[in-house]
Amino acid sequence: MATKIIKRKELGFWDRTYLPAVGLGLWITSRHFFRNMAVHALHLFGFAKNLRGAETYQYPEEQRPLSKRTRTRHRLTKREDGSPRCVACMMCETVCPARCINIVAKENPDPNIEKMPASFDLDLGMCVYCGYCVEVCPEDAIRMDTRILDIAAYSREGMKLDMQKLLNP
Amino acid sequence: MFTEFLIKAGLALFILGNALNFAGLLTWVERKQSAVMQDRIGANRARIEFGSKWLSPVNWILGPLNALGIFHALADAIKMFAKEDFMPRGADRFLHTLAPAISVVFALAAFAVVPFGDVWHVGGRLVNLQVSGLNAGILFVFAMMSLGVYGVILAGFSSNNNYALLGGMRAASQMLSYEITMGLAVMGVVLCAGTLDLQGIVRSQSALWGFATQPLAFLLFMTAALAETKRVPFDLPEGESEIIGYFVEYSGMKFGMFFLTDLVETVLVACLVTTFFFGGWQVPYLLPDGFHFPWGAAVALPHTAVIVLGVTAFFLKVICFNWLFMAIRWTLPRFRYDQLMDLGWKILFPASLVNTIVTSVIVVMKG
Numbered sequence: 001m002a003t004k005i006i007k008r009k010e011l012g013f014w015d016r017t018y019l020p021a022v023g024l025g026l027w028i029t030s031r032h033f034f035r036n037m038a039v040h041a042l043h044l045f046g047f048a049k050n051l052r053g054a055e056t057y058q059y060p061e062e063q064r065p066l067s068k069r070t071r072t073r074h075r076l077t078k079r080e081d082g083s084p085r086c087v088a089c090m091m092c093e094t095v096c097p098a099r100c101i102n103i104v105a106k107e108n109p110d111p112n113i114e115k116m117p118a119s120f121d122l123d124l125g126m127c128v129y130c131g132y133c134v135e136v137c138p139e140d141a142i143r144m145d146t147r148i149l150d151i152a153a154y155s156r157e158g159m160k161l162d163m164q165k166l167l168n169p
Numbered sequence: 170m171f172t173e174f175l176i177k178a179g180l181a182l183f184i185l186g187n188a189l190n191f192a193g194l195l196t197w198v199e200r201k202q203s204a205v206m207q208d209r210i211g212a213n214r215a216r217i218e219f220g221s222k223w224l225s226p227v228n229w230i231l232g233p234l235n236a237l238g239i240f241h242a243l244a245d246a247i248k249m250f251a252k253e254d255f256m257p258r259g260a261d262r263f264l265h266t267l268a269p270a271i272s273v274v275f276a277l278a279a280f281a282v283v284p285f286g287d288v289w290h291v292g293g294r295l296v297n298l299q300v301s302g303l304n305a306g307i308l309f310v311f312a313m314m315s316l317g318v319y320g321v322i323l324a325g326f327s328s329n330n331n332y333a334l335l336g337g338m339r340a341a342s343q344m345l346s347y348e349i350t351m352g353l354a355v356m357g358v359v360l361c362a363g364t365l366d367l368q369g370i371v372r373s374q375s376a377l378w379g380f381a382t383q384p385l386a387f388l389l390f391m392t393a394a395l396a397e398t399k400r401v402p403f404d405l406p407e408g409e410s411e412i413i414g415y416f417v418e419y420s421g422m423k424f425g426m427f428f429l430t431d432l433v434e435t436v437l438v439a440c441l442v443t444t445f446f447f448g449g450w451q452v453p454y455l456l457p458d459g460f461h462f463p464w465g466a467a468v469a470l471p472h473t474a475v476i477v478l479g480v481t482a483f484f485l486k487v488i489c490f491n492w493l494f495m496a497i498r499w500t501l502p503r504f505r506y507d508q509l510m511d512l513g514w515k516i517l518f519p520a521s522l523v524n525t526i527v528t529s530v531i532v533v534m535k536g
Contacts, residue, residue: 016516017516018512019388022497022500022501025500025501026496026497026500028500029206029496029499029500030206030496032205032206032207032208033202033205033206033496036205036206036208037205040205053205053208054204054205054208054209054210055208055209056208056209056210058210
């Protein structure tokens with residue numbers, strides 16, 4: 001096996017005084033400082049709104065822009081008459097790796113459609129947001145595009161969504 | 170006699186108030202400056218707002234201060250006072266309480282000889298804008314800074330904690346090593362000025378500021394003085410984030426006093442660097458009767474205006490140096506202990522010796 005010997009670089013005189021490195025570091029940080037201060041000052045007078053003085057998003061007041069394909073909280077889509085599009089085929093329940101979907105099917109009164117869900121329960125506490133349920137759905141009945149990210153509850157029960165909540169996010 | 174006393178008390182209050190204000194504000198500056206340097210916004214959630222309607226003008230004034238997050242310093246202080254004051258079992262009660270007081274008192278006492286203005290003729294009196302016009306001011310400053318070591322080592326010693334003791338010893342060795350360099354570096358300035366009086370040193374810089382005549386001494390003094398303040402890159406004694414330092418066993422306002430000492434020392438070092446190397450209260454081209462520019466223009470100014478300009482210039486320079494020290498603190502990583510000692514004893518100490526010898530030779534040659 002070929003061995004590659006890496007020669008350790010000896011520190012020169014200036015390296016050992018630390019001065020050039022310190023100067024370079026100060027130059028970089030001061031550049032950031034003065035650039036950001038200038039941008040903040042311009043913002044104060046209403047100029048240069050397209051520049052950002054800081055990378056921070058002040059979260060609860062200011063939401064970070066989300067990508068179009070970000071997977072967020074689920075919703076069930078509706079037909080024109082307001083009934084769920086879901087036909088209770090159990091595809092999503094089957095594919096779900098976290099087993100967080102639980103569907104109980106019943107007969108659909110419409111003769112053209114076979115089934116519909118009697119209940120559609122989704123446990124967000126278990127969901128891994130993989131999006132398989134959306135991909136697998138043949139009826140485009142479940143989507144993950146509500147843009148709701150701040151999901152929190154005081155109990156495990158609170159994390160469970162029933163069909164009502166899924167239909168009206 | 171009584172008026173003299175009142176004047177001195179007023180000067181002392183002025184410089185003490187300024188030092189403590191600067192130190193308090195530095196906690197805010199530290200947060201905000203580091204944030205701006207790192208493309209962040211920084212702490213801005215501590216806010217004071219009044220609910221009642223007829224206090225809304227006050228709210229209007231507080232608004233910008235709230236947005237700047239300036240009340241975080243106040244929130245810090247409240248937190249420090251409200252926290253439990255923990256005393257470890259087996260600790261020396263007396264020394265454990267005394268140590269932070271020693272630290273902060275000696276750091277503040279050193280401000281007594283810092284001249285922040287020229288002699289002010291007011292109401293037929295000569296007021297020297299310096300709390301104590303000691304003719305050996307430099308020795309006083311170094312004495313006070315050396316005594317600060319006691320606070321550190323007592324904190325480590327009285328805590329009944331091996332790690333605190335080790336931290337205290339690290340701190341003491343670091344401070345003693347760098348004090349030698351600091352003293353020797355300033356000797357260059359003393360040789361140039363021919364006096365140990367700080368006011369005299371400032372006066373001697375009327376034509377050329379100290380950093381131009383003593384550039385090496387400036388660098389050495391600043392490095393050593395930064396090491397004295399025990400902040401990053403020389404924060405081995407404290408190691409807030411990972412190494413255990415001498416104030417492990419301190420909490421509440423006692424810890425706050427150590428924290429304050431660092432900031433007071435930063436202000437002190439800024440004052441000293443200004444005094445020794447950046448002309449103290451000297452303003453470029455400003456003579457006691459007004460501006461005299463080299464291209465011939467002259468602006469006559471009344472005496473009081475000159476004094477006020479001088480004091481403003483002094484504090485502006487101090488602010489600039491505080492900015493620089495904060496920038497250094499948020500730029501550089503921490504030294505290793507062997508690097509620290511190597512730097513102190515193998516680079517800074519010989520360099521300061523050479524600087525002193527060369528300066529004395531030049532001073533003697535010039536006669």
